[in-house]
Amino acid sequence: MSNLSSIGRFAFALSLATVPLLASDGNWNFGVGLTYASGLKDVKDFYAGAYSASTVTLSPVGAAFMSFYEWKNGFRFCEDVGPVMVAMGDVRFVDVPVGLSAGYVLLPSQDTSPYVRAGIRDHIASGDRVESSTPGAFAALGVDFARRSGMPWGIEAAIDTSLVKFKSSTQVWNPATDQEEDVFTKIKPNKLLLNVHLIF
Numbered sequence: 001m002s003n004l005s006s007i008g009r010f011a012f013a014l015s016l017a018t019v020p021l022l023a024s025d026g027n028w029n030f031g032v033g034l035t036y037a038s039g040l041k042d043v044k045d046f047y048a049g050a051y052s053a054s055t056v057t058l059s060p061v062g063a064a065f066m067s068f069y070e071w072k073n074g075f076r077f078c079e080d081v082g083p084v085m086v087a088m089g090d091v092r093f094v095d096v097p098v099g100l101s102a103g104y105v106l107l108p109s110q111d112t113s114p115y116v117r118a119g120i121r122d123h124i125a126s127g128d129r130v131e132s133s134t135p136g137a138f139a140a141l142g143v144d145f146a147r148r149s150g151m152p153w154g155i156e157a158a159i160d161t162s163l164v165k166f167k168s169s170t171q172v173w174n175p176a177t178d179q180e181e182d183v184f185t186k187i188k189p190n191k192l193l194l195n196v197h198l199i200f
Contacts (some may be wrong), residue, residue: 026071033197035064035083039189043164046185047091047109050129050169054090072151074108077101078117085189093127095164097190111148117132117143121162123189127165131184131190144199152199160190 016155040060047056062083069077080099087093117140123133142156168183 004151009049013091018119026069028067028069029152030200031066031068031197032200033064034061034125035193035195036061037083037190037193039191040085042187042191043085043093043189044087044094046166046187047093047128049167051091056091057088058085058093063080064170064197065178066197070104070108072108074105076103076105076115076117078103078119080121083193087111087127091128092132093197095127095189096124097160098124099160099161101138101140105144112143112145113147114143120149121160121185121190123164125160125164125189129169131165131167133165134163134186136160136188138162140193143194146151154197154199156195156197158193158195161188162190163187 023070026119037060040058044056044058047054047058054142062081064082064084066078066080068079077096077103078099080097080101082097085093085095099121102115102121103115105113105115106115117137120135122135125133138158138160140156140158142154144152146152163186166185167188168185170183
């Protein structure tokens with residue numbers, strides 16, 4: 001519940017920040033593509049350690065979707081879903097990252113332009129040993145191609161500090177409470193993101 005409320009507060013604040021820009025003309029754009037997430041290897045390694053006899057298949061590449069409103073002055077308001085990740089084999093794990101961000105296109109009138117954006121992301125994650133998620137900061141640098149001609153597309157590199165907490169398969173003895181306690185591991189599934197996408 002706290003994760004959802006954090007995203008809600010951020011969305012409300014970001015919406016207020018964009019109100020002064022609504023007077024300028026703009027348009028909605030939608031993107032679909034594939035994203036490589038470097039942190040998925042850590043998730044796979046965690047499951048391999050927790051279930052040593054199990055088979056775990058978890059690709060670091062998943063489908064990603066976005067929508068963004070871009071004003072003529074180059075400002076953007078962006079919404080993201082993905083990369084969607086699903087573990088195959090003896091382990092159940094599903095992760096659907098979601099995010100909100102604001103950005104700026106450096107050359108809005110040109111056919112090719114770099115852009116930057118930053119915001120917040122969180123994980124809608126479930127599965128074996130998944131305990132919770134924590135929102136984190138997100139920052140990206142990308143380039144749009146064929147913005148004014150042909151089929152627009154883009155590439156993007158980003159960092160994402162959001163976390164998913166997993167319950168380990170072992171326990172440790174706590175002398176203070178005189179009992180065994182669970183051990184938890186926090187992983188950044190989307191630590192480094194590399195994306196290529198089409199824009200519609």
